[in-house]
Amino acid sequence: MSYLVVFAVSFLSATILPLGSEGVLLYYASDTSLAVFWLWLWASVGNTLGALVNWYLGRYLVAYEHRKWFPVKAKHRATAEVFFNRYGLWTLFFTWLPVIGDAISLIAGVFHSPIRYFLPFVFVGKASRYALLLWGQSWLLNG
Numbered sequence: 001m002s003y004l005v006v007f008a009v010s011f012l013s014a015t016i017l018p019l020g021s022e023g024v025l026l027y028y029a030s031d032t033s034l035a036v037f038w039l040w041l042w043a044s045v046g047n048t049l050g051a052l053v054n055w056y057l058g059r060y061l062v063a064y065e066h067r068k069w070f071p072v073k074a075k076h077r078a079t080a081e082v083f084f085n086r087y088g089l090w091t092l093f094f095t096w097l098p099v100i101g102d103a104i105s106l107i108a109g110v111f112h113s114p115i116r117y118f119l120p121f122v123f124v125g126k127a128s129r130y131a132l133l134l135w136g137q138s139w140l141l142n143g
């Protein structure tokens with residue numbers, strides 16, 4: 001059940017919902033009956049899949065780009081899309097950042113960033129953050 005909670009909170013916190021998964025992960029990591037590896041993996045996968053939800057929302061949002069209320073004109077979006085997919089894919093490593101990360105994953109969807117880049121880049125960034133958090137907690141507690 002603990003692993004499911006970590007997965008669910010990590011998933012939801014990567015969407016546009018204002019949640020934080022770090023505290024939940026560190027709380028369960030302090031339970032010695034749980035495997036830290038599995039906590040790390042479930043948190044990383046959940047957070048990556050939550051970012052994928054934002055990516056799909058961005059893809060869906062583009063369907064409205066010809067409406068008057070859409071903030072960016074289609075030709076400007078297309079130009080920005082080419083630029084982002086050429087130079088901005090590296091920003092996907094930073095989708096773990098609070099607030100900004102959600103925007104990056106949403107923008108990646110709007111700009112039709114290839115899923116073959118999106119998923120591994122996002123996973124590596126998010127998994128690295130969780131690994132660093134877990135290592136830091138272990139270092140602080142065990143010296």
